[in-house]
Amino acid sequence: MTFYKYQGTGNDFVVLDNRDGSLQLTQEQVAFLCDRRRGIGADGLMLLQLKEGYDFEMVYYNSDGREGSMCGNGGRCLVAFAQYLGVVENEAYFIASDGPHKAYLKDRLVHLQMKDLDAIEDLDDASFMNTGSPHYVKQVEALQDLNVFAEGRAIRYSDRFKAEGTNVNFVEHLPENQLSVRTYERGVEDETFSCGTGVTACALAASRAGYQSPVKIKVLGGELQVSFEKESNGFKNVFLIGPAVxxxxxxxxx
Known part of the structure; x- marks a missing residue:
């Protein structure tokens, strides 16, 4: 089987061309392909498939082999893959688990439109929202010293979230409209170098503290940007912007 390996700010994926519909992978096979010691190694696996009315369909699996919710960095990588295959040129319109997405490529960056957000739930010391995947966002100080695995795992398996799971983002506010973000991802069950839906959630949460679009975000794997239009009851025209290699x-x- 031919495969491709892509990464977006260190968030890495096994990518497969399934336009002929011949691939029917089991959970065990997906987990094997994502295994960093026995397989190829990746945070997730994606299938590019045909879908009537769209340029393509994105099917995403977490590294544990289970089908996952929307992955922002994965979506950006799949758009770059679609361009590589000649499925699209500089613009794409595709369907993912959370609905339709538009994207375009410019100056070696993929601009991926994320879903509109209607509401952010305020918790005791954090916020919670769904930007295509569920995200818990907590502002911290000295992010570089935080034990993201232990702290994130405790929240992900807390009474509220253990059944369905949540991604957990720790964010430090920096000068000049910048954030630093580290994320514990469900499905991977560990910290990853980057999480696209996670930095999107962090940027939208930070806008309530005065951050302006576009917000620049530093992650372990590089830098991303999130642009948006803020409305009285939510956000629209949200774009995740970054490289896909x-x-x-x-x-x-x-």
Whole structure:
């Protein structure tokens, strides 16, 4: 089987061309392909499939082999893959688990439109929202010293979230309209180098503290931007902006 490896700010994915519909992967096979010691190694796996009315369909699996919710960095990588295959040129319109998405490529960056957000729930010391995937956002100081795995896992498996799970983002506010973000991702069950829906959630939460669009975000794997239009009851025209790189192509036997 031919596969491609992509990464967006260190968030890495196994990407498969399934336009002919021949791939029917089991949970165990997806988990094997994402295994960093026995397989290819990735935070997730994506299938690019045909879908009537759209340029393509994005099907996303977490590294544990279970089908996942929307992945922002994955979506950006799949748009770059679609351009590589010749499915699209500089613009794309595709369907994912959370609905339709528009995207365009400009200056080696993929601009991916995320879903509109109607509301942010305020918790005791954090906020919670769904930007295509559920995200818990907590502002902290000295982010570089935080044990993201332990703190994130405790929240992800707390009484409220343990059944469905949530991604957990820790964000430090920086000068000049910048944020620093680290994320514990459900499905991966560990910290990842970047989370697209997570930085989107952090940017929208920070706008309530005076941050203006576009917000610049530093993650372990590089830098992203999030642009948006703020409304009285939510946000629209939300775009996740960043690089998407093909790392290598190979073959593997299942």
């Amino acid at each position: 093909q790392v290598f192509k190979g073959e593997i036997t299942l």
